Each structure stands twice: as structure tokens, then as C-alpha cells.
Amino acid sequence: xxxxxxxxxxxxxxxxxxxxxxxxxxxxxxxxxxxxxxxxxxxxxxxxxxxxxxxxxxxxxxxxxxxxxxxxxxxxxxxxxxxxxxxxxxxxxxxxxxxxxxxxxxxxxxxxxxxxxxxxxxxxxxxxxxxxxxxxxxxxxxxxxxxxxxxxxxxxxxxxxxxxxxxxxxxxxxxxxxxxxxxxxxxxxxxxxxxxxxxxxxxxxxxxxxxxxxxxxxxxxxxxxxxxxxxxxxxxxxxxxxxxxxxxxxxxxxxxxxxxxxxxxxxxxxxxxxxxxxxxxxxxxxxxxxxxxxxxxxxxxxxxxxxxxxx
Amino acid sequence: xxxxxxxxxxxxxxxxxxxxxxxxxxxxxxxxxxxxxxxxxxxxxxxxxxxxxxxxxxxxxxxxxxxxxxxxxxxxxxxxxxxxxxxxxxxxxxxxxxxxxxxxxxxxxxxxxxxxxxxxxxxxxxxxxxxxxxxxxxxxxxxxxxxxxxxxxxxxxxxxxxxxxxxxxxxxxxxxxxxxxxxxxxxxxxxxxxxxxxxxxxxxxxxxxxxxxxxxxxxxxxxxxxxxxxxxxxxxxxxxxxxxxxxxxxxxxxxxxxxxxxxxxxxxxxxxxxxxxxxxxxxxxxxxxxxxxxxxxxxxxxxxxxxxxxxxxxxxxxxxxxxxxxxxxxxxxxxxxxxxxxxxxxxxxxxxxxxxxxxxxxxxxxxxxxxxxxxxxxxxxxxxxxxxxxxxxxxxxxxxxxxxxxxxxxxxxxxxxxxxxxxxxxxxxxxxx
Numbered sequence: 109x110x111x112x113x114x115x116x117x118x119x120x121x122x123x124x125x126x127x128x129x130x131x132x133x134x135x136x137x138x139x140x141x142x143x144x145x146x147x148x149x150x151x152x153x154x155x156x157x158x159x160x161x162x163x164x165x166x167x168x169x170x171x172x173x174x175x176x177x178x179x180x181x182x183x184x185x186x187x188x189x190x191x192x193x194x195x196x197x198x199x200x201x202x203x204x205x206x207x208x209x210x211x212x213x214x215x216x217x218x219x220x221x222x223x224x225x226x227x228x229x230x231x232x233x234x235x236x237x238x239x240x241x242x243x244x245x246x247x248x249x250x251x252x253x254x255x256x257x258x259x260x261x262x263x264x265x266x267x268x269x270x271x272x273x274x275x276x277x278x279x280x281x282x283x284x285x286x287x288x289x290x291x292x293x294x295x296x297x298x299x300x301x302x303x304x305x306x307x308x309x310x311x312x313x314x315x316x317x318x319x320x321x322x323x324x325x326x327x328x329x330x331x332x333x334x335x336x337x338x339x340x341x342x343x344x345x346x347x348x349x350x351x352x353x354x355x356x357x358x359x360x361x362x363x364x365x366x367x368x369x370x371x372x373x374x375x376x377x378x379x380x381x382x383x384x385x386x387x388x389x390x391x392x393x394x395x396x397x398x399x400x401x402x403x404x405x406x407x408x409x410x411x412x413x414x415x416x417x418x419x
Numbered sequence: 420x421x422x423x424x425x426x427x428x429x430x431x432x433x434x435x436x437x438x439x440x441x442x443x444x445x446x447x448x449x450x451x452x453x454x455x456x457x458x459x460x461x462x463x464x465x466x467x468x469x470x471x472x473x474x475x476x477x478x479x480x481x482x483x484x485x486x487x488x489x490x491x492x493x494x495x496x497x498x499x500x501x502x503x504x505x506x507x508x509x510x511x512x513x514x515x516x517x518x519x520x521x522x523x524x525x526x527x528x529x530x531x532x533x534x535x536x537x538x539x540x541x542x543x544x545x546x547x548x549x550x551x552x553x554x555x556x557x558x559x560x561x562x563x564x565x566x567x568x569x570x571x572x573x574x575x576x577x578x579x580x581x582x583x584x585x586x587x588x589x590x591x592x593x594x595x596x597x598x599x600x601x602x603x604x605x606x607x608x609x610x611x612x613x614x615x616x617x618x619x620x621x622x623x624x625x626x627x628x629x630x631x632x633x634x635x636x637x638x639x640x641x642x643x644x645x646x647x648x649x650x651x652x653x654x655x656x657x658x659x660x661x662x663x664x665x666x667x668x669x670x671x672x673x674x675x676x677x678x679x680x681x682x683x684x685x686x687x688x689x690x691x692x693x694x695x696x697x698x699x700x701x702x703x704x705x706x707x708x709x710x711x712x713x714x715x716x717x718x719x720x721x722x723x724x725x726x727x728x729x730x731x732x733x734x735x736x737x738x739x740x741x742x743x744x745x746x747x748x749x750x751x752x753x754x755x756x757x758x759x760x761x762x763x764x765x766x767x768x769x770x771x772x773x774x775x776x777x778x779x780x781x782x783x784x785x786x787x788x789x790x791x792x793x794x795x796x797x798x799x800x801x802x803x804x805x806x807x808x809x810x811x812x813x814x815x816x817x818x819x820x821x822x823x824x825x826x827x828x829x830x831x832x833x834x835x836x837x838x839x840x841x842x843x844x845x846x847x848x849x850x851x852x
Contacts, residue, residue, distance in 0.1 A: 232552065233551055253537065254534050256535070257553060262652055267469060267470060267793055270469045271469060370663075374650055379555070396628050
């Protein structure tokens with residue numbers, strides 16, 4: 109009897125396994141999503157950037173009220189005269205870094221939210237604190253919804269959203285293209301408005317792409333022949349041109365399918381219309397009730413005493 | 420004593436043992452550090468960073484803790500779906516452990532959340548973001564915790580019904596002698612409680628089977644989703660573990676951990692409380708475990724071959740070593756359990772179940788923490804305070820279990836089972852947990 113039931117058990121496990129298996133196969137077979145080129149974005153040209161960090165300063169000045177972007181002081185500076193953030197953080201939404209290959213060969217690189225076409229942070233947020241604007245494509249954070257689970261940080265391939273670890277009442281901090289500040293007032297994000305070297309251009313994604321292609325065509329030996337963000341991770345609205353391989357500038361090498369496409373497909377296949385869980389529950393109820401009834405009917409006291417508990 | 424209750428018994432022993440005070444001390448240290456976290460922020464007590472936003476709390480307390488708390492789930496499948504009623508005596512202690520495990524996983528989530536005051540959003544459908552795996556996990560885990568509480572209710576109700584409320588009376592006496600001066604109203608109060616419990620229990624018994632079915636559906640959902648959580652981290656999770664099969668692997672993983680932990684728990688409490696080992700039930704449970712873990716191991720290997728990652732598994736670098744450790748722990752544990760004779764000795768049962776729990780838990784650590792690489796420059800190892808909070812939570816769990824088995828009829832009755840079996844047939848349907 110034991111053997112029989114073990115086989116049944118294995119069978120049911122195998123059936124369940126096959127179900128999930130086919131989900132996995134279905135998920136693996138489909139391609140990347142559509143790209144909306146009408147969305148707003150930034151084009152950063154690393155060959156034009158002079159590393160003045162004016163964009164960082166104006167970002168903090170403009171957004172100080174909305175994101176509590178306190179100035180950071182370098183550890184070694186006792187007089188606290190320097191504002192020297194080394195990386196993105198709970199008080200820095202954009203930062204200029206330096207890639208140095210040799211004393212004569214180097215490049216600046218900007219780091220801030222990539223405003224993905226299919227953002228992983230929006231996909232994973234359980235309470236909708238991260239949203240992507242349907243027309244502008246701006247990925248925005250709402251502190252009044254956020255529960256601080258930091259799943260957005262786990263999900264982001266670029267490690268962009270930052271958390272205010274040192275605060276009792278913390279927030280997630282990331283660039284929102286000055287949506288409620290400079291963009292609302294002057295129609296342009298503070299960084300792009302301030303940039304004195306023309307390294308940051310703001311506009312619709314299609315215009316930025318056309319501009320970038322034009323630059324690649326006009327001076328092909330100035331650039332690596334690639335626009336970073338055109339397809340990476342499903343496409344981003346923050347695009348990059350540079351003279352060095354993008355991986356060396358700290359930008360990850362990503363496949364064209366957005367990570368969120370992959371994960372949502374699997375999750376949605378399992379939970380499509382909530383059919384599988386309801387069917388599972390129904391089956392379980394049916395089996396359990398049947399077992400109960402069987403117990404009730406075929407367990408006469410005399411038989412039971414011998415069969416059930418013989419110790 | 421009412422017939423319903425005699426399959427389980429209360430453990431007659433002192434509550435205030437030395438281990439009670441050790442666990443209490445650890446619990447209090449943990450709670451103190453939780454206080455520090457709420458005053459000074461998460462950064463003050465943890466080594467978490469923007470690269471490693473999830474650390475030991477999520478990895479152990481939630482992802483691994485809920486798997487270890489799957490004893491109730493695994494035993495319920497066996498009893499009510501596979502219809503092996505002889506495992507029924509194990510279910511209350513399994514459900515009690517599950518209840519603690521899930522309750523404390525929920526509690527540690529509230530410690531980990533940066534903005535917990537906003538978590539009411541989980542109850543507002545207008546705020547739900549349907550693509551989020553975490554939303555699914557959170558709702559399921561909350562619902563399942565409720566279900567576990569209901570599944571445990573019969574133990575509480577029968578205790579209320581049959582108790583003479585002596586300790587309670589002593590407690591009230593100690594609290595304030597004047598409170599008992601009105602002895603009559605106190606007695607009516609006790610009588611009222613007793614009759615209320617007697618009224619609720621049969622009604623609950625009738626509906627309980629549908630709650631139990633829910634208690635199997637919900638863990639199936641959220642345990643697989645715990646695997647889905649890391650699907651999104653396609654560039655950060657090492658390819659040894661990042662696969663479309665994560666949901667399936669997590670589901671099977673939690674079931675074999677569930678059975679193994681039921682075995683461990685039974686052996687440890689038999690040893691600690693000086694009761695006879697339930698070898699017969701345990702070897703039955705242990706017969707299932709290796710089959711499950713072998714399915715799991717084959718999916719793991721098959722998937723690695725299919726994705727062409729087998730070389731990464733055998734390269735003996737940092738990740739490969741952790742992978743092999745996880746793999747071998749589970750494999751060796753299963754091999755021992757395939758041996759019928761070893762399966763019948765408490766010692767080997769204990770060793771193999773411990774190996775499988777360790778290996779299965781290491782798998783979850785690998786997925787959530789060890790195989791997680793956010794890029795150059797990010798490093799994480801839990802801080803002492805962070806570890807002590809986790810230790811405090813686990814201590815509280817063991818403490819609660821220790822105390823409750825002495826207050827409520829949770830453990831299987833040990834003697835004279837044969838004579839009681841007569842009545843059992845009639846009441847099996849009713850007495851669900």
C-alpha cells in the first residue's frame with residue numbers, strides 16, 4: 109500500500125512539475141517589447157563632457173526641497189567646504205565619474221537614472237510607488253506610497269535607486285528628470301540646462317537618437333560606434349555616446365530583452381486569470397473532503413483498532 | 420476528557436527551565452537592537468548598502484525561515500491530500516512551528532521595511548501593482564498566517580474547554596487580590612469562556628477542511644513566488660542560480676525542507692522533553708523526502724546542462740563551491756534516506772534530515788545572497804547587530820514553542836494509543852488539526 113501511494117505522490121509531483129516547465133518554455137520563446145520613441149530623455153556625450161560637475165550642483169540646488177538632497181562633505185575636509193559625493197546616494201541623484209585608462213587617455217561619465225522603456229523598478233514595486241508616465245516616459249518615485257522594501261534596488265540592472273540608510277524616515281532617491289521642479293518651470297531638467305559644454309541634450313527619444321546617429325556619422329573616429337541605451341535592457345531614454353567601450357565606463361552589457369519582460373512573463377503565465385490557484389484550491393478541497401468521507405465510512409471500530417495503530 | 424482531544428496532549432513540565440532564560444536573554448537583546456534600528460535608521464545597525472539592499476533578514480528570516488516553517492504545509496499535504504491519517508498526530512506541532520515561522524517572518528519584514536507605516540497600502544487594492552511578485556508573496560503570506568492561526572485554533576479551544584483555569588486564577592490573585600474578591604463573577608466568566616469554546620469548536624471543525632485546503636494552496640503559491648522574486652535580477656544573480664525554473668525549484672525545495680524539519684523537530688522535542696521517538700511515523704515521512712530531493716536535483720542538473728552552465732558548476736571558484744556544497748548536502752542526505760535500515764534509526768534520521776535542511780537552506784542563501792553580485796565594489800557580510808536581531812527572532816520562536824507545548828495539547832499523545840484508536844475513526848473527520 110505504501111508503494112502504491114508513493115507512486116501516486118510522485119506522479120502528482122511530476123504533473124505539477126510539467127506545468128511549471130511548460131510555463132518556463134513559453135516564457136523563453138518570446139522577444140523584446142515595443143519601444144516608444146516619443147518619450148523624453150537625455151543624451152550624454154562623454155566626448156564633450158569637461159567634468160565640471162555643474163550638472164551635479166544644479167541638480168542638488170533645484171531638487172533640494174523635494175528629495176532632501178543634502179550636500180555631502182568629503183571625509184578628509186575638516187572645514188566642510190567641499191561637496192564631494194563619490195557615487196549616487198540617498199542625497200545624490202546624478203554624479204560625474206572619471207574613467208582613466210592612462211595619463212593621456214581618459215573619459216568622464218555621467219551616472220543617473222536611465223529611465224528605461226520597460227523599467228524593472230516599476231515592474232517589481234508592490235504598491236506602485238515607482239511609476240512610469242505614459243506620455244513623457246519619466247520614471248518617478250512617490251514617497252507617500254513607498255513601503256521601503258527596496259525591491260527596486262534589487263531589480264535595477266544599473267543599481268540606480270538609492271536608499272537613505274542613515275535616516276529614521278528614509279526615502280528612495282533617484283532622478284525624475286526634474287519632473288516637478290525645473291522641468292515643470294522651465295521645460296528642461298536642471299542638468300541639461302546648466303551643462304556649459306553641450307554634453308547633455310534633453311528632448312524626445314527619437315530626436316536624441318537622430319542627433320546621436322548624426323554625430324556618429326560625422327565623426328566616426330571620435331566615438332565607439334554604438335549608442336548605449338538604444339536597445340540595452342529593452343531600451344533606455346537616457347542615451348550615451350562615448351569614446352571608450354561602455355563596459356569600461358561602468359555601464360553593464362545588457363541583452364535587448366528587458367529583465368522585467370522575462371520575469372513578468374513567467375509570473376503571468378503561472379497566474380493567468382488566477383486560474384491555476386483557483387483550480388488548485390478546488391482540486392485540494394475535492395480531494396480532502398473525499399478523503400474525510402472515506403475515513404468516516406470505512407473505519408469501523410474493530411477494523412480500525414488493528415489496522416491503524418498497532419503499537 | 421472530551422473525545423476530540425485525546426490524540427494530543429500537553430507536556431507536563433516546568434516552564435522556567437535554564438534554556439528558557441537563555442532564549443529569553445537572546446530574545447531581549449534582539450528586541451533592544453530592533454529598538455535601535457527604529458530610532459537611528461536601518462544603516463545604524465546593518466551592513467546593508469545600495470548594492471546589497473537585502474541582507475540576512477530577508478535571506479534568512481523570510482526566504483529561508485518560511486521554507487523551514489513549511490512543516491505544517493508538508494504534513495497537511497500528506498495527511499489530508501495523500502490521506503495518510505497515521506501522520507495526523509504530528510500535525511499540531513507542525514502547524515504550531517509554521518505559525519511561529521510565518522508570524523516571525525512577517526515581524527522581521529516590518530523590521531526590514533524602510534517605511535513600514537506605509538505598508539497599509541498592501542490592503543488597498545487601488546494601490547496594488549499587479550506585476551509585482553512581492554505583492555503576491557506579501558498577500559499570500561499574510562493570508563497564510565491567518566489560515567495557520569485558524570488551523571491552530573482547535574488546540575487552543577480544547578484547552579480552554581478542558582482547563583480549570585487554575586494558573587489563570589493564581590495569576591489574577593498575584594496581580595491583585597482584590598480582583599478575586601468577587602469570586603462568583605470570576606466563576607461565571609470562566610464558565611462562559613468554557614461554553615463559548617465548546618460552542619465554537621464543532622462549528623469550526625466543519626469548516627476547517629476548506630481552511631486546510633487554503634493552507635495548502637497559499638504556500639504552493641508564495642513559495643514558488645519566492646523563487647520568482649529573483650527572476651528580475653537577471654544581471655545580478657549568478658547564472659548557476661538564475662533560471663526560469665526558480666519558481667519550481669523553490670516549491671519542491673520548501674516541501675522537502677518541510678518534511679525534514681518535521682522529522683528534526685520531532686526528534687529534537689522527543690529528546691529534549693524526554694519522550695519516546697516517533698520512529699514509525701518519521702521513517703514514513705523520511706521515505707518521501709529523498710524522492711522529492713532527487714527530482715529537485717535532477718531539475719537543477721538538467722537545467723544547468725540545458726543552459727550550458729555545467730562548467731560553471733564544476734569550476735571550483737567561489738560560486739561553484741557554494742553550489743557544490745548545497746548540492747552535496749542535499750544529495751548525501753537523500754542517499755542516507757534511501758537506505759531503509761538507516762531510515763529507522765533516530766540517529767540517521769536526524770543526520771540526514773539535518774543535511775537536507777542545511778543544503779536546502781543553503782540553496783536559498785545562494786539565490787538571495789551568496790550568488791547575488793550587484794557589480795564591482797559592492798560587498799556584504801551581516802553586521803553583529805543584524806545577526807543578533809535574527810538570533811533574537813529565532814530564539815523567540817523556540818521560546819514560544821517550548822512554552823506553548825507545555826500549555827496547550829500540541830504534542831502527540833504517547834501512551835495507550837491502541838485503546839484510543841477505537842474512538843479515533845469517528846472523530847478523524849472532525850478533529851482536523
